Amino acid sequence: MxxxxxxxxxxxxxxxxxxxxxxxxxxxxxxxxxxxxxxxxxxxxxxxxxxxxxxxxxxxxxxxxxxxxxxxxxxxxxxxxxxxxxxxxxxxxxxxxxxxxxxxxxxxxxxxxxxxxxxxxxxxxxxxxxxxxxxxxxxxxxxxxxxxxxxxxxxxxxxxxxxxxxxxxxxxxxxxxxxxxxxxxxxxxxxxxxxxxxxxxxxxxxxxxxxxxxxxxxxxxxxxxxxxxxxxxxxxxxxxxxxxxxxxxxxxxxxTGLPWVAPSPNMPTAATAQLYVGTCYLEATALSEGRGTTLPFHLLGAPGLDHRWQEALTERSLPGAAFREAYFKPTFSKWAGRTCGGVEVQVTDPDAFDPIRTALALVIDQRRLFPSYGWRDQDGGDSYWLDRLSGDREVRLAVERGADLDDVTALWQDDLRAFRRLRRSYLLYR
Missing domain, CATH: 3.40.50.12170 (Uncharacterised protein PF07075, DUF1343)
Known part of the structure; x- marks a missing residue:
C-alpha cells in the first residue's frame, strides 16, 4: 500500500x-x-x-x-x-x-x-x-x-x-x-x-x-x-x-462513580449495555431492535405485532425482567416510519436478570406467535446473522426445531465451563 x-x-x-x-x-x-x-x-x-x-x-x-x-x-x-x-x-x-x-x-x-x-x-x-x-x-x-x-x-x-x-x-x-x-x-x-x-x-x-x-x-x-x-x-x-x-x-x-460516555451512538446508557448483551439478538431477525428510537435495545417489535408477545413473555416469569406492551415508530433503520407493535424490556432486578436467556425467550415466543417474521440473512445461503452474534449455529437450529429455553441453553454449557476455566487465569481483580 x-x-x-x-x-x-x-x-x-x-x-x-x-x-x-x-x-x-x-x-x-x-x-x-x-x-x-x-x-x-x-x-x-x-x-x-x-x-x-x-x-x-x-x-x-x-x-x-x-x-x-x-x-x-x-x-x-x-x-x-x-x-x-x-x-x-x-x-x-x-x-x-x-x-x-x-x-x-x-x-x-x-x-x-x-x-x-x-x-x-x-x-x-x-x-x-x-x-x-x-x-x-x-x-x-x-x-x-x-x-x-x-x-x-x-x-x-x-x-x-x-x-x-x-x-x-x-x-x-x-x-x-x-x-x-x-x-x-x-x-x-x-x-x-x-x-x-x-x-x-x-x-x-x-x-x-x-x-x-x-x-x-x-x-x-x-x-x-x-x-x-x-x-x-x-x-x-x-x-x-x-x-x-x-x-x-x-x-x-x-x-463505580465514573461518568458514562456513550461508547457508540446506540449505547446511550449503562442500562442499555445490560440489555444489549442479550437483546442484540433481535438484530438477527426482521424485527426492529429499537434503532431509530430513544430506547435502543429496550424497544423491540415490528408492524403487526400485538399484546400477545408481552403476555407470553410475562407468563414466563423471567427473573429480573418485566415487559410492557409498546408501540413505536423508528425514525431510521428497520421499519423506519412504520408503526411497530412489540415490547419494552425493563430490568427490575439487575442481580437476577439474565440478558441472554431473556433474549432467547423473546426470539422463541416471537417466532411462535408471529412466524411471518424470520431471520435476517447475512450472506445468503445458510449463513445467518444470529450464528455470528451467538457464535454457534446450533442455537439458531435449536430454535427452528421448536426447542424451549432450557434445551437451547443446555447446548453451550460444556464450552462455557471450559471458557470459565481459561478465563480464571487472566483475572486481574479478585
Missing amino acids: RRRSLLTGSAVLAGPVAAAGALGSPAAAAPADPARRPPGRVRTGFDALRRSGYASLAGQRVGVISNPTGVDARLRHVVDVMAGDGQVDLVAVLGPEHGFRGTSQAGQGEDFFVDEKTGLPVYNAYNSAATLRELFTELRLDTVVFDIQDVGARFYTYIWTMYLAIEAAAVLGLRFVVLDRPNPLSGRAAHGPVLQPRNASFVGLKPIAQQHGMTVGELAGLFNDVYVPQATGGRRADLHVERLSGWRRRDRYDA
Whole structure:
C-alpha cells in the first residue's frame, strides 16, 4: 500500500459488521460544571498511568487507540490531557468503529483528519491486522496505547480492534499498553454461548463467551497469551496493563462513580449495555431492535405485532425482567416510519436478570406467535446473522426445531465451563 493512501485513512477490513449503531437519547443531563465533578471511587488505568508520571510510556513514540469514552473522572479526554502534560511523545491517534470522535455510524470508521485541539493526526484503526502493521510501521511507533470503554459483550467490536492491534504489535515487537476500565455488566462470571470458529467475524474473532465477564485489560492478557501466538508464529506483544483501583468484580457501572460516555451512538446508557448483551439478538431477525428510537435495545417489535408477545413473555416469569406492551415508530433503520407493535424490556432486578436467556425467550415466543417474521440473512445461503452474534449455529437450529429455553441453553454449557476455566487465569481483580 502506498504511503499516501495508508496515512490518509486506511481501508476498513473487508466485511466487518458493527454490533452497535444508530442514534439514541442522551443518558442523562451532564453536570453543570464538569470540572467540579468529584472523582469516583474507582480509578481507571489512565489515572494510574498519570500518577506514575507516564512511566510505562517514557522514551517511547506513542500512538493512542481511543474514542469518546477515553475520559478521566472530570470528562477530559486522555489524549487532551497527555498532550497538555507534555510528558508523552504522542505521534498519532487511531479511532475504532464509529471513530475517535464518534461521528460515524455502524460498520464505519472515520476518515483521516487532523485533530484541531491537539494538532495530532487521526487515523482509522477499524482495520485488519496487516493494515495496522503497515500503519504502525509508517508512524514509527514504539508503543500503542488502548483506552476505550467496553460494554462486556463479545460482539461489540472494540475488543476485536484491540485484538488485531495486539497482533500487529506482536509482529513488530512493539509495546502494547492497555488503560483498563470496568466491565459495566460486572465481572462476576461469564455467560452464554462460546464462539465456534466457523462463525468467526468482526463481531467475534476468537472463542470467548458472549458475556465474557472480563475487563479489556484482562481480555488483552488472554488474547496475547492464547490467540495472538496462533496468528504470529508464537510471538507475543510486550503487554502492559495499567490497572483499575477500587473496582470489585460484583460492581456494575452505576457503582463505580465514573461518568458514562456513550461508547457508540446506540449505547446511550449503562442500562442499555445490560440489555444489549442479550437483546442484540433481535438484530438477527426482521424485527426492529429499537434503532431509530430513544430506547435502543429496550424497544423491540415490528408492524403487526400485538399484546400477545408481552403476555407470553410475562407468563414466563423471567427473573429480573418485566415487559410492557409498546408501540413505536423508528425514525431510521428497520421499519423506519412504520408503526411497530412489540415490547419494552425493563430490568427490575439487575442481580437476577439474565440478558441472554431473556433474549432467547423473546426470539422463541416471537417466532411462535408471529412466524411471518424470520431471520435476517447475512450472506445468503445458510449463513445467518444470529450464528455470528451467538457464535454457534446450533442455537439458531435449536430454535427452528421448536426447542424451549432450557434445551437451547443446555447446548453451550460444556464450552462455557471450559471458557470459565481459561478465563480464571487472566483475572486481574479478585
